[in-house]
Amino acid sequence: MSGERIGITEEVLEKINGYAVGKLKSEQVYCFSVLLCDNDVDRDYERFSDEALDRLAVMFRGRTGIFDHDHRSRGQTARIYDTEVRSYPDRKTMDGRDYRALMGFAYMVRTEDNKSLIAEIEGGIKKEVSVGCSVAKRICSVCGADGAKGGCNHIKGRSYGGKLCYVELDEPMDAYEWSFVAVPAQRAAGVTKVYGEREVNAEIEKLRAAQEQFCEELRGDIIRLGCFVKSYDIVEVEDMDIFALMELKKKLSRQLREEAASGKAAGVAAEYDSGEMEAFRV
Ligand SMILES: [Zn+2]
Known part of the structure; x- marks a missing residue:
């Protein structure tokens, strides 16, 4: 053909x-x-639907x-x-x-x-x-479960009660x-x-979760820093994206260092190699 x-x-x-x-x-x-x-069912025990x-x-x-x-x-x-x-x-x-x-x-x-x-x-x-x-x-040809949504335990290529298991x-x-x-x-x-879709989605979900966790840590750092920086006008950090949060944290750290150097600060911040941060009131 x-x-x-x-x-x-x-x-x-x-x-x-x-x-x-x-x-x-x-x-x-x-x-x-x-x-x-x-x-037709192929050697991977899969077939495309007519639609x-x-x-x-x-x-x-x-x-x-x-x-x-x-x-x-x-x-x-x-x-x-x-x-x-x-x-x-x-x-x-x-x-x-x-x-x-x-x-x-x-x-x-x-x-x-x-x-x-x-x-x-x-x-x-x-x-x-x-x-x-x-x-x-x-x-799944045996039970109709959607493999893209968790699927079932039937194994492609095996027979269940005389019915071949394949994936449509x-x-x-x-x-x-x-x-x-x-x-x-x-x-x-x-x-x-x-089958890019499912794997890609799982990857993106993982990245999103990691990013959200990082954002949460940044928000915590900003709140702690904000307690010590005198010239800090409190801003709403909930809706800030990761880049805005990183910028704000950097700005606050810098302000705190400057205020500490000029003797104005109410505390100092220390950032460790691990990326963790602590602020101390002095
Ligand atoms: Zn099944």
Whole structure:
């Protein structure tokens, strides 16, 4: 299915020129199709939902693909100018559904450098495509729990009461890229999927918690410093962000040192290497 050559009609050229920088002529471009992903259960025991395929079809338009699995093709790119979800009524998925596949139609601008690559695509060699996308829902086929929200204890690839456990990928959030790879993950197309969303969120949550704790410490330091700096006009620190808090703490420390040097201060502040701070009344 992939690697099929496409006749460059006026209509095709118009779609391509919607993405191209200059106005390209038909002899300047090479077009081919790639199978981006499908609704069959893949070797990771995951499948895209039919709705996900339809949404990914829109998201993949305009996305750039890279060839980087050997030195001759490194740095070469192609861009998807159109997509289509195709149905294959006489073919069934592993779980008995009508097979559907998301096809991407891509173009490359012909150059001296990509001559051999184009020959390879025409020869049907480079058929394996990997796609990167994020999904909001990862539904267990046995119990329907969403893996993106904690999930369940069912293990992908195992059978529960005769029912195979796999994960249905639903609600795609974004499609990042596609590339030609040596080892495919999905049965037909070779899809490796990227589930950035959940991991990224967990990372951000961790950072936020650490930052909030640091802000809380800064607020405490500011309140303590404020008790000793005579020229300090009390300000509301609750809504200050981390940068404003750091600035204020620095300013108060400086003021306290200056006041101490001139004998005006009611105390001194000491900051240790650990970043901890103490203020002493004198
Ligand atoms: Zn489950």
